[in-house]
Amino acid sequence: MSVVGIDLGAQTTKIGVARNKGIDIITNEVSNRQTPSLVGFTRRSRHLGEAAKGGEISNLKNTVGSLKRLIGRSFNDPDVAIEQEYNTSTLVDVDGQAGVEVNYLGKKEKFTATQLVAAYLTKIKDITAKELRLPVSDVTVSVPAWFTDVQRRAMIDAGDIAGVNILRLINDTTATALGWGITKLDLPTAEEKPRRVMFVDIGYSDYTASIVEFRKGELNVKATAYDRHFGGRNFDKALTEHLAVEFKEKFKVDITTNPKAWARTLVAAEKLKKVLSANPQAPLNIESLMDDVDVRAMMKRDELEEMVKPLLDRLTVPIEQALSEAKLKAEDIDSIEMVGGCTRVPAIKDTLSKYFGKNLSFTLNQDEAIARGCAFSCATLSPVFRVRDFAVHDIVNYPIDFTWEQSPEIPDEDTSLTVFSRGNVMPSTKILTFYRKQPFDLEARYSKPETMPGKVNPWIGRFSVKNVQANAENDFMICKLKARLNLHGILNVESGYYVEDMEVEEPVEEEKKEGDAMDTDSKDEQPKKTRKVKKQVRKGDLPIASATGGFDQAIKEAWTERENSMYMEDKLVAETDEKKNELEASIYELRDKIDGVYSEFASDEEKDKLRAKLTDTEDWLYEDGEDTTKSIYVAKMDDIRFIAGPIIQRYKEKAEAERDAVRKAEEEAAAKKRAELEAKKQAEDAAKKAEEDSKPEGDAEMQDAPAEESADKQ
Structure with a gap:
């Protein structure tokens, strides 16, 4: 992974x-x-x-x-x-x-x-x-x-x-x-x-x-x-606009009327900007920029800074x-x-x-x-990499409001709320509570459109809460909605559920008296103390239908299918170009080798036949074969291989035979060297043994003689 x-x-x-x-x-x-x-x-x-x-x-x-x-x-x-x-x-x-x-x-x-x-x-x-x-x-x-x-x-x-x-x-x-x-x-x-x-x-x-x-x-x-x-492109544009004026005055060419000339000047301006970041001044030269006119200029860093002063401010x-x-x-x-x-x-x-x-x-x-x-x-x-734990807490950059229709039964109900304020930590989850007797909708939108980039629609999404109804006493259903701003910074109402206020019993923690831990002899279990508390208990889920700024699934599927189709077309074109280049390269390679390394392996008739095939294929390639299918290029390559194949095979067989001969000679030379070394070693071992055998027998006793003499003297 x-x-x-x-x-x-x-x-x-x-x-x-x-x-x-x-x-x-x-x-x-x-x-x-x-x-x-x-x-x-x-x-x-x-x-x-x-x-x-x-x-x-x-x-x-x-x-x-x-x-x-x-x-x-x-x-x-x-x-x-x-x-x-x-x-x-x-x-x-x-x-x-x-x-x-x-x-x-x-x-x-x-x-x-x-x-x-x-x-x-x-x-x-x-x-x-x-x-x-x-x-x-x-x-x-x-x-x-x-x-x-x-x-x-x-x-x-x-x-x-x-x-x-x-x-x-x-x-x-x-x-x-x-x-x-x-x-x-x-x-x-x-x-x-x-x-x-x-x-x-x-x-x-x-x-x-x-x-x-x-x-x-x-x-x-x-x-x-x-x-x-x-950003950098603003510097490039300012420099290009300045050069356009200069070129018009000096060289009488107007690059604003020629998109290619403008694009080439823009590229040159970017390079010039980079050079000026390291040098006080730099030249610019563009050959045949427009109307076969070469242009040149010299720019100082101070001049560039003056051009972009509004940006620097x-x-x-x-x-x-x-x-x-x-x-x-x-x-x-x-x-x-x-x-x-x-x-x-x-x-x-x-x-x-x-x-x-x-x-x-x-x-x-x-x-x-x-x-x-x-x-x-x-x-x-990722589960496959161990990385030092490091928590990332980003923030919300645009405040988000939720709005909804007022409930008929609650005339003084607020109908909007800023749920995520600017500067809130992200990702973040908020629980919204509503009291309703029937299904309802709510909308999320950015609360300050004037702070948004460009003229973006502040609307984020509409969320419809289903299956809401009054309870048995014709009272409000307490609806809880989980709104989440996720890791991506995308808002969703992820889930909804309803709760009921109910009295539930919960155990009361008693303080242990000194010595309680040792009282293990009592066989009668004392009943635990409990108390009744009022809590909201989750009773069921509420389905939510969402309509957001994302694309419909059907549209995404259609685009995915189109992308896959275009990707395969691109791949086929690349493979076709590869086969075309292979065919072209083979023509030049074989034409060179038929009079070179392959010459001795082909008869005159075979050479003439191959040359003719290469010429015909080359002419076709640069005329009718400029743009055709992959299969045709493969077929043309096979036609050439049919003629050239036997010649190439003979060349390879001789080359293989020569390699075998060289390899055999090397092996024989190595075996001969090993035999010589073995013979030399045997001769050295024999000489050493003969030397040891030729030593006098008394040599060992003569070594002990001084000790015996000493003993006799004592």
């Missing part, structure tokens, strides 16, 4: 696995430790991850990014319009959901963001399974702390469609905190003052600041604040908000841990260091910290 943590990023994804008594970040098919979070569509198949990135510039309209920022969104959400600025594909409405319209298999198709994330997760699953050589099922996936209930449900649905079981959706900074804390052996005990750490995560598209308190064996998130539109806002919610001051923070690629920007580091008045900490891997934390989280939930 595998333990896998997935940091699903807006730009790239990192995969952490538990093995070798630690966490490893695994590499993909091109040995990169991070895989582009892209899904591309072509007339033949889908391209996922690295393949999508490789073909992005030539397939802009059919390559989709911002996957996690689109999932769970309605198309009318203002944030979707923002994502369109960073996407070259066309975002559209798909049954109310944000989705994309692309050309796939030669026709226009629409896919929801949930389907796109599911497709991408199948790629991540394949990368992991190939590395581990094990099937992948259980995973932990990171999500932004600002994700709402509907976005979290959509992520779980995407996992189901992809065939992975998401054990936990964990907030990005919480995963980072877990990875940081679980390895620390010097955390304070429960009686001591907690260690307070602020985790600042500035990635490609968003910025989160969390204050976490650590004690031995546990972490408690005290506050989390964020800026959803502050927002830098301390989430930190101040987090400190305020946690009721702390900057000096109360023991350490500031920086993660996320954008925290390498010198201006960001300088601004935050001045704000806190202390050095920032970069002990964590800025790119891989979240993936490591996710893998630790998965390991703690």
